[in-house]
Amino acid sequence: MITITGQLKSDIDRLWEEFWTGGITNPLTVIEQISFLMFVRMLDSNETRNEKIQQRTGKPFRPIFGPGEQRLRWSSFKQLNAEEMLRVVRDEVFPFLKKAVGGGEILGNGNQSANVNLMADAMLLIQKPSLLVSAVNKIDNLPLSEGDTKGNLYEYLLSKLTTAGINGQFRTPRHIIELMVRMIDPRPGETVCDPACGTAGFLVESAKYLVEQYTSPEGVFEDDEGIKHYSGDLLGPQGALGLNEMFYGFDFDVTMLRIATMNLMLHGVEQPRIRYQDTLSNSFPERAPSLAANHFDVILANPPFTGSLDEKDVAPSLTGKVKTRKTELLFLTLILRMLKQGGRSATIVPDGVLFGSSKAHLALRRTLVEENQLEAIISLPSGVFKPYAGVSTAIVVFTKGGRTEDVFFYDVQADGYSLDDKRIELDRSKHENDNLKDVLARWKNRDEERERKRTDQSFLVPKADIEANGFDLSINRYKEIVYEQVEIDPPQKILSDLKAIEAEIQQEMAELEVMLR
Numbered sequence: 353m354i355t356i357t358g359q360l361k362s363d364i365d366r367l368w369e370e371f372w373t374g375g376i377t378n379p380l381t382v383i384e385q386i387s388f389l390m391f392v393r394m395l396d397s398n399e400t401r402n403e404k405i406q407q408r409t410g411k412p413f414r415p416i417f418g419p420g421e422q423r424l425r426w427s428s429f430k431q432l433n434a435e436e437m438l439r440v441v442r443d444e445v446f447p448f449l450k451k452a453v454g455g456g457e458i459l460g461n462g463n464q465s466a467n468v469n470l471m472a473d474a475m476l477l478i479q480k481p482s483l484l485v486s487a488v489n490k491i492d493n494l495p496l497s498e499g500d501t502k503g504n505l506y507e508y509l510l511s512k513l514t515t516a517g518i519n520g521q522f523r524t525p526r527h528i529i530e531l532m533v534r535m536i537d538p539r540p541g542e543t544v545c546d547p548a549c550g551t552a553g554f555l556v557e558s559a560k561y562l563v564e565q566y567t568s569p570e571g572v573f574e575d576d577e578g579i580k581h582y583s584g585d586l587l588g589p590q591g592a593l594g595l596n597e598m599f600y601g602f603d604f605d606v607t608m609l610r611i612a613t614m615n616l617m618l619h620g621v622e623q624p625r626i627r628y629q630d631t632l633s634n635s636f637p638e639r640a641p642s643l644a645a646n647h648f649d650v651i652l653a654n655p656p657f658t659g660s661l662d663e664k665d666v667a668p669s670l671t672g673k674v675k676t677r678k679t680e681l682l683f684l685t686l687i688l689r690m691l692k693q694g695g696r697s698a699t700i701v702p703d704g705v706l707f708g709s710s711k712a713h714l715a716l717r718r719t720l721v722e723e724n725q726l727e728a729i730i731s732l733p734s735g736v737f738k739p740y741a742g743v744s745t746a747i748v749v750f751t752k753g754g755r756t757e758d759v760f761f762y763d764v765q766a767d768g769y770s771l772d773d774k775r776i777e778l779d780r781s782k783h784e785n786d787n788l789k790d791v792l793a794r795w796k797n798r799d800e801e802r803e804r805k806r807t808d809q810s811f812l813v814p815k816a817d818i819e820a821n822g823f824d825l826s827i828n829r830y831k832e833i834v835y836e837q838v839e840i841d842p843p844q845k846i847l848s849d850l851k852a853i854e855a856e857i858q859q860e861m862a863e864l865e866v867m868l869r
Contacts, residue, residue: 374483390494390614397496414622533698534561535749538598549601550603562598632665643690652698684701700745706826721823760810761813764788790809
């Protein structure tokens with residue numbers, strides 16, 4: 353994970369300030385406009401990369417820019433003068449974006465979600481030619497091809513909002529997403545969903561994971577900058593194009609959905625199924641009944657923990673299972689409904705879900721344990737989501753249906769970064785600084801966990817023990833702490849020792865007094 357520091361941080365800060373001085377003062381609007389321009393640049397970069405791969409391998413690809421659209425490429429219009437650049441970007445590039453990213457596709461068996469063309473009302477809000485030139489020049493210098501810099505740039509831009517969104521949404525750290533994706537291990541052809549997708553971090557990481565896992569040694573391409581690219585040649589007959597059928601994301605924040613759409617397209621998912629939809633709402637099963645229940649193989653999510661909730665609009669199929677206003681409980685119930693039998697999920701929840709004493713909390717935990725296969729509780733340290741929130745959380749891993757036998761518990765004490773608001777990267781090669789690799793290693797070999805004691809950092813808990821503890825899933829309920837016995841001298845000896853020390857001090861003071869005469 354590349355941290356936004358130094359010159360890169362300064363460049364983003366200056367760009368942000370220029371938008372504000374240029375009259376664009378809404379933080380979300382600034383983020384959206386910067387994202388649009390980053391996206392246009394990356395479209396051109398991806399096109400150039402694919403052209404080079406075609407020249408090298410002879411393998412055809414589907415171009416983004418047609419023969420008459422070459423002037424709309426970043427590398428072309430960035431060379432124009434200010435007035436002409438503004439005209440081309442405003443009047444030609446943005447209309448092109450609506451065509452390239454929109455499309456109004458039908459989702460699953462003829463069920464269409466609302467506002468399918470997320471770019472329908474996208475527009476360039478920059479009115480000053482000088483601001484556009486400055487923004488283009490600064491974005492042109494950003495290292496967008498280096499690892500996960502795009503995601504980190506989004507995270508840094510979002511951090512300028514100071515707090516989480518009004519509905520409790522914030523970006524999940526990339527290394528936590530990576531752990532969850534690797535634990536779930538999505539496979540080619542499976543449907544993967546995030547019902548509260550935000551910037552689509554889980555879907556992007558799943559796409560990257562699949563392409564990397566299903567690429568032969570011959571399918572790895574290293575570009576002129578030494579960065580590896582993966583062809584996904586082992587994904588099946590359609591190759592990476594098959595990813596278009598796999599990923600679904602829903603949210604009701606249009607700005608985040610646009611960023612999610614752009615993010616997925618830049619990671620090889622050419623037709624992202626990202627749609628405007630409150631998945632807790634009554635309208636979801638009405639608009640897309642085939643997606644709202646028993647549809648998905650994998651669901652990865654960090655749903656909002658707090659936020660406004662229109663109780664009258666919540667689907668009865670959810671409140672009928674758990675009578676609650678708490679979104680975290682409703683989302684878990686929703687995920688169980690959306691998964692097909694045998695479908696898998698890794699979902700982040702606040703710790704209260706694990707031990708809350710309300711009837712709704714208990715009913716949900718009982719459902720997870722008795723009617724499904726609860727597989728793991730990964731306890732995360734409370735600083736993981738700073739600076740957005742300091743709430744303690746856990747990853748709940750489960751399979752719909754099946755039978756719970758033993759539940760894998762792991763107490764993550766360090767995630768590789770400082771647990772304060774600064775979140776400075778530590779030496780992640782040391783276990784005491786980063787437990788996440790160990791989580792994955794023990795998860796993959798969890799049969800060996802039977803030999804571990806509950807004094808260890810991870811262990812298995814049988815279903816019977818969970819039932820006996822009222823379905824409490826807090827790791828502290830089961831973890832045993834060994835206290836080291838400390839022997840203390842009897843009070844008489846301590847008093848005697850103090851007197852001896854005092855006598856020694858008095859003698860040394862007397863000798864010092866003699867020396868000073």
